[in-house]
Amino acid sequence: MEYSFQIIYICNVNKKEIILTAALELLVEKGVHNTPMSAIAKAAGTGMGTIYNYFPNKEILINEIYSSIKEKETSVFLEVATDKPIKTQFENYLTVLIQFFINSPMYFKFLQQLEASPIITKENKVKGGKSVGLVSDLLKNGQQDRIIKNISIDELLIFIGGVVSSYLKWYFTTTDKTQASFKNQIQMVWDAIKE
Numbered sequence: 001m002e003y004s005f006q007i008i009y010i011c012n013v014n015k016k017e018i019i020l021t022a023a024l025e026l027l028v029e030k031g032v033h034n035t036p037m038s039a040i041a042k043a044a045g046t047g048m049g050t051i052y053n054y055f056p057n058k059e060i061l062i063n064e065i066y067s068s069i070k071e072k073e074t075s076v077f078l079e080v081a082t083d084k085p086i087k088t089q090f091e092n093y094l095t096v097l098i099q100f101f102i103n104s105p106m107y108f109k110f111l112q113q114l115e116a117s118p119i120i121t122k123e124n125k126v127k128g129g130k131s132v133g134l135v136s137d138l139l140k141n142g143q144q145d146r147i148i149k150n151i152s153i154d155e156l157l158i159f160i161g162g163v164v165s166s167y168l169k170w171y172f173t174t175t176d177k178t179q180a181s182f183k184n185q186i187q188m189v190w191d192a193i194k195e
Helices: 002-030 037-044 048-054 058-077 086-103 105-113 122-144 153-173 179-193
Strands: none
Touching: 002 037, 002 048, 002 058, 002 105, 037 048, 037 058, 058 086, 058 105, 058 122, 086 105, 086 122, 086 153, 086 179, 105 153, 122 153, 153 179
16 A cells, blocks of 8 residues: 555656646746646646646746746755855855856746746745845855945845846857856956955
8 A cells, every 4th residue: 555655656746747847848948928738738748637736827837847946046055165255155156056057057048037027926936035045144244244345135136146147148148158257257246246
């Protein structure tokens, strides 16, 4: 009995992951508004009934993908050692964030589509904001130590996020990718926010 429950559970988890993966690919390729649930079900190799068992509507499905990406982003930030100097921590945060999206370009493209979308619930936006909580803390510590400019944390995060977004857009569309340009971007961001 327990064995059959485990098989059913694993099958359900796998089916849900297959749906989420298919949805992510289609949403990035065709756009959020041009991707009906029927196309997602077809791409996932499942019926409409099955997809609606997991996700009653497309907004819930999109929010699930968003939350999943933000959780992965948060876990990447946790890898940064917090016992280093402020500048080193900041450089490491930017490096792991940019590398995260370089390794998962679909995540970046998906989030770009939803940047100002009302589809993402307030609750998920708050959860998503926690992915930069460690960076916020670092910036606050840097301000207390008079290393980081005394500008509101939200403004600093908007600036940093803009630079990361611009760099990734450039990275995904250029053929001349050099390590030097990556280091230059990090240095320019640091130069802009340091006191």
